[in-house]
Amino acid sequence: MWRKFLCILLIISLTLLTGCWSRKELNDLALVMALGIDLDPGGYAVTVQVMNPGEAGNQKGGSSGGVPVVTYQAIGRTVPDALQRMLSMTPRMLYLAHIRVLVIGEALARRGVSDVLDFISRNHELRTDFFLLVAKESRASKILEIITPFEHIPANSLYSSILVSHKKWAATGKVTLQQFITELERGGSNPVMSGVQLNGDRQNGGSVNNVDTISPKTMIEHAGIAVFKKDKLVGWLDEPGSKTVNYVLDEVDSTVSNEHSPGGGLAGFIITRSDSNLDVRLDAQGKPEFTVRLNIEANLTTIQGKLNLNNPASIEDIQRNLEQDYDLSLTQNIREVQQKYGADIFGFGEALHRKYPRLWRTYRENWEDSFRTVKVKVRSKIVIQRIGSIIQPLKQEIEEK
Amino acid sequence: MTQLENAGSPQEKLPDSLSAFIEGIQVRLGTSTDIIYRFITLGPSSVVVVYIEGMADPQALMKAIHEDAGQFNEFSEPQPERCLKLLQDRTLSLGKVGGITNYTEVETELLAGNSVIYIDGSTHALSAGTEALKQRSVEDAVSQSVVRGPREGFTESLRENTALIRRRIQNPKLRIEQRKLGEQTQTNVAVMYIEGNADPEVLQELRRRLDAAKLDSVLESNYIEEMIQDQRYSPFPTVYNTERPDSAASALLEGRIAILVEGTPFILVVPALLVQFFQSSEDYYQRSDFATLVRMLRFFCFAIALLTPSFYIAITTFHQEMIPTTLLISLIGQREGIPFPAFLEAFIMEITFEILREAGIRLPKSIGQSVSIVGTLVIGQAAVDAGLVSAAMVIVVSITAIANFTLPAFNVGISVRMLRFVLMVIAASFGLFGIIIALIILGLHLCSLESMGIPYMTSFAPMRRQSQKDTFIRLSRRTMKKYFGQN
Numbered sequence: 001m002w003r004k005f006l007c008i009l010l011i012i013s014l015t016l017l018t019g020c021w022s023r024k025e026l027n028d029l030a031l032v033m034a035l036g037i038d039l040d041p042g043g044y045a046v047t048v049q050v051m052n053p054g055e056a057g058n059q060k061g062g063s064s065g066g067v068p069v070v071t072y073q074a075i076g077r078t079v080p081d082a083l084q085r086m087l088s089m090t091p092r093m094l095y096l097a098h099i100r101v102l103v104i105g106e107a108l109a110r111r112g113v114s115d116v117l118d119f120i121s122r123n124h125e126l127r128t129d130f131f132l133l134v135a136k137e138s139r140a141s142k143i144l145e146i147i148t149p150f151e152h153i154p155a156n157s158l159y160s161s162i163l164v165s166h167k168k169w170a171a172t173g174k175v176t177l178q179q180f181i182t183e184l185e186r187g188g189s190n191p192v193m194s195g196v197q198l199n200g201d202r203q204n205g206g207s208v209n210n211v212d213t214i215s216p217k218t219m220i221e222h223a224g225i226a227v228f229k230k231d232k233l234v235g236w237l238d239e240p241g242s243k244t245v246n247y248v249l250d251e252v253d254s255t256v257s258n259e260h261s262p263g264g265g266l267a268g269f270i271i272t273r274s275d276s277n278l279d280v281r282l283d284a285q286g287k288p289e290f291t292v293r294l295n296i297e298a299n300l301t302t303i304q305g306k307l308n309l310n311n312p313a314s315i316e317d318i319q320r321n322l323e324q325d326y327d328l329s330l331t332q333n334i335r336e337v338q339q340k341y342g343a344d345i346f347g348f349g350e351a352l353h354r355k356y357p358r359l360w361r362t363y364r365e366n367w368e369d370s371f372r373t374v375k376v377k378v379r380s381k382i383v384i385q386r387i388g389s390i391i392q393p394l395k396q397e398i399e400e401k
Numbered sequence: 402m403t404q405l406e407n408a409g410s411p412q413e414k415l416p417d418s419l420s421a422f423i424e425g426i427q428v429r430l431g432t433s434t435d436i437i438y439r440f441i442t443l444g445p446s447s448v449v450v451v452y453i454e455g456m457a458d459p460q461a462l463m464k465a466i467h468e469d470a471g472q473f474n475e476f477s478e479p480q481p482e483r484c485l486k487l488l489q490d491r492t493l494s495l496g497k498v499g500g501i502t503n504y505t506e507v508e509t510e511l512l513a514g515n516s517v518i519y520i521d522g523s524t525h526a527l528s529a530g531t532e533a534l535k536q537r538s539v540e541d542a543v544s545q546s547v548v549r550g551p552r553e554g555f556t557e558s559l560r561e562n563t564a565l566i567r568r569r570i571q572n573p574k575l576r577i578e579q580r581k582l583g584e585q586t587q588t589n590v591a592v593m594y595i596e597g598n599a600d601p602e603v604l605q606e607l608r609r610r611l612d613a614a615k616l617d618s619v620l621e622s623n624y625i626e627e628m629i630q631d632q633r634y635s636p637f638p639t640v641y642n643t644e645r646p647d648s649a650a651s652a653l654l655e656g657r658i659a660i661l662v663e664g665t666p667f668i669l670v671v672p673a674l675l676v677q678f679f680q681s682s683e684d685y686y687q688r689s690d691f692a693t694l695v696r697m698l699r700f701f702c703f704a705i706a707l708l709t710p711s712f713y714i715a716i717t718t719f720h721q722e723m724i725p726t727t728l729l730i731s732l733i734g735q736r737e738g739i740p741f742p743a744f745l746e747a748f749i750m751e752i753t754f755e756i757l758r759e760a761g762i763r764l765p766k767s768i769g770q771s772v773s774i775v776g777t778l779v780i781g782q783a784a785v786d787a788g789l790v791s792a793a794m795v796i797v798v799s800i801t802a803i804a805n806f807t808l809p810a811f812n813v814g815i816s817v818r819m820l821r822f823v824l825m826v827i828a829a830s831f832g833l834f835g836i837i838i839a840l841i842i843l844g845l846h847l848c849s850l851e852s853m854g855i856p857y858m859t860s861f862a863p864m865r866r867q868s869q870k871d872t873f874i875r876l877s878r879r880t881m882k883k884y885f886g887q888n
Contacts, residue, residue: 012826022719022832023718023719023829023832024718024719024721025717025718025736025742025743026717026718026721026729026732026733026736026743027733027736027737027738027739029721029733031729031730031733033726051730051733053730053733053734053736053737054734054737056730056734095721097721097722098721098722098726098729100726125722127722153730156726156727
């Protein structure tokens with residue numbers, strides 16, 4: 001009996017005396033919300049945005065008036081080197097698992113991001129669901145030093161604004177580490193990233209005063225899509241260009257669109273559904289031709305002008321106009337990417353590879369040059385489903401009376 | 402003094418004189434003041450009526466004797482044997498009257514509350530059933546109350562309890578086997594079953610274990626439970642107990658065997674399966690769809706009560722990456738300034754709750770109320786305000802405690818309470834890996850348990866398709882043609 005008891009006691013003490021390997025209490029952690037990486041003469045300048053627990057996690061609403069996050073910056077020859085050096089300043093262990101965004105300075109992005117991403121994807125602590133961003137014409141550290149309204153934590157604000165704008169506006173890229181690396185390593189396609197930039201007074205964005213006024217002095221805003229050629233940033237796309245990328249990549253959930261109304265003036269639409277399909281065909285010379293097929297459902301949201309909507313034919317007119325416009329502008333935007341950057345961010349090469357694996361071999365080596373000249377067509381099919389709560393445009397009604 | 406010397410032998414015959422008879426009783430039962438000797442004369446004979454005050458109610462007996470005393474006057478000389486015969490056949494219109502020839506029987510009858518009548522000169526005596534049924538009336542089952550369904554619960558009287566069951570099952574095949582257990586207490590224990598429904602092998606096994614049980618005393622059914630359970634070292638109960646006659650009846654109909662013990666309203670039911678502890682008799686008195694949902698809720702609550710604190714400890718100290726970011730931010734904010742590690746924090750709160758709970762049971766009802774109010778305030782508000790524990794931990798502990806009370810069987814709730822602490826220690830040392838390993842071991846342990854030779858996890862392992870109609874879910878009575886327990 002005693003022996004048994006002693007045995008049990010020893011086993012219990014085993015669990016208690018050995019200490020708890022890899023145990024870390026919540027209040028030993030400095031929760032890193034965002035990571036910014038810039039180029040520096042000494043290697044990399046790494047900026048971390050760390051949550052200030054007393055302020056951000058306080059349910060009573062941060063009454064002490066402190067800032068919800070703190071940023072630390074350190075320089076190292078590698079990213080982990082810089083992070084390690086940072087520990088001389090931070091009171092707690094940096095915990096990277098909950099990073100919402102990784103911001104890369106434009107200078108670094110232009111030089112190539114693969115060395116940085118190696119560390120990011122090698123580190124077991126990091127999850128892969130955060131978004132990658134490029135700081136347009138700025139250092140990443142600047143982006144992380146802005147206090148944002150609404151969301152206590154700027155990184156959270158960035159994260160959710162990407163989610164919302166991607167879903168409702170479709171001119172931003174929702175690119176996670178996983179996606180970026182997949183595109184990077186795949187032959188016949190190039191990755192993109194979303195861009196952010198500062199808007200307004202750049203000096204005082206880092207103080208709580210920034211959100212003391214109704215219209216914040218400094219805001220972080222999205223800056224279109226950054227085009228990468230392999231791991232190097234080559235240029236930026238404006239809003240229509242960014243939307244085109246999302247249309248072709250079938251990333252559009254919902255967005256808006258304007259079109260000249262057949263009766264004069266403008267008509268506004270909200271796109272409620274968009275499916276894209278990439279078709280590869282060989283022409284007479286055996287050269288690949290690409291057709292992007294779009295199936296779009298839209299609702300009419302406004303008509304600024306006159307149009308007799310009692311007549312179903314006018315809706316068909318609008319649809320036809322829209323389709324033509326889509327075909328034209330998307331083709332143009334794609335051509336711009338083809339000629340200006342020569343980076344196949346649409347994955348045309350990938351589609352060719354899939355359909356004609358043998359032919360692909362002849363293109364593989366110099367796909368980038370072929371991409372510049374390859375023929376791309378856009379064929380869109382647009383259906384207007386609803387025209388809203390009233391039928392005739394107000395202007396039309398006034399005129400008829 | 403010959404009587405004294407012979408007193409040791411159990412089958413000792415009764416003497417033929419009144420004084421020797423009384424002396425014999427006094428040797429055996431002592432001169433306890435509650436043993437009453439009523440001397441009366443019936444004609445020429447002296448008669449003594451012996452009973453234990455409080456145990457026996459000899460009023461009816463005395464009345465009958467007095468009313469009939471006249472007929473004994475015709476005897477001119479003492480004729481004890483005839484007298485006794487007359488008493489037995491004519492005078493005593495009582496339920497139970499029997500002849501006694503030795504002292505062992507005298508003892509038994511007296512201790513059972515019967516009266517013993519002895520006539521001077523006779524070599525045997527009469528026992529009359531005067532058992533005083535002074536007992537609690539049938540009241541609500543306190544420990545297993547229901548919203549809909551019969552309210553009555555068992556009482557402390559064995560006879561009353563068997564009657565409560567018989568009244569529900571008027572099946573001629575309902576059998577009661579009675580025996581006395583406990584060297585000193587000589588407690589009546591009844592084994593009830595329905596012949597044909599109960600598995601004869603289980604019945605045989607139960608009889609064997611009851612025979613083998615060497616008990617000094619039996620004051621409650623747990624005395625027997627501990628002797629007959631299959632596995633001594635298990636946190637899980639392998640014998641079911643109930644205070645409700647309806648659930649006992651339903652168990653008998655399912656082919657289980659009930660063990661009733663004199664002096665306690667809690668009867669035992671064997672064999673007991675794990676799922677049984679999750680089923681309330683009310684499940685069968687409510688709509689089947691609702692009963693199904695409630696039953697699933699109980700299984701869910703079982704998991705909550707068992708795992709929440711350990712899960713919380715494991716996740717917040719080892720696996721922070723699994724917490725959604727916004728929740729983590731809030732948790733970190735709450736834990737700011739808490740001096741204890743999460744495990745200690747949880748441990749303190751759980752222990753505090755156990756203290757309050759134990760105190761609540763022991764205290765008189767009126768004080769218990771105020772203690773629980775103070776307790777809630779202390780735990781809920783002051784501890785958080787003082788920065789001793791985080792608000793999230795209070796939520797964890799309270800949801801655990803409340804979930805624990807949804808389990809209809811109190812004893813499986815105890816198992817959960819004990820295992821919760823074990824799991825907390827494991828979670829604090831090994832994180833989620835530890836919890837998973839512990840759960841696997843727990844599963845293996847449950848599968849290895851048996852109740853009266855029947856696997857404890859029956860209807861899961863071994864899997865029984867037919868039983869699934871009434872395990873996690875309860876299908877409508879139409880789909881269940883008969884009770885299928887049968888084990």
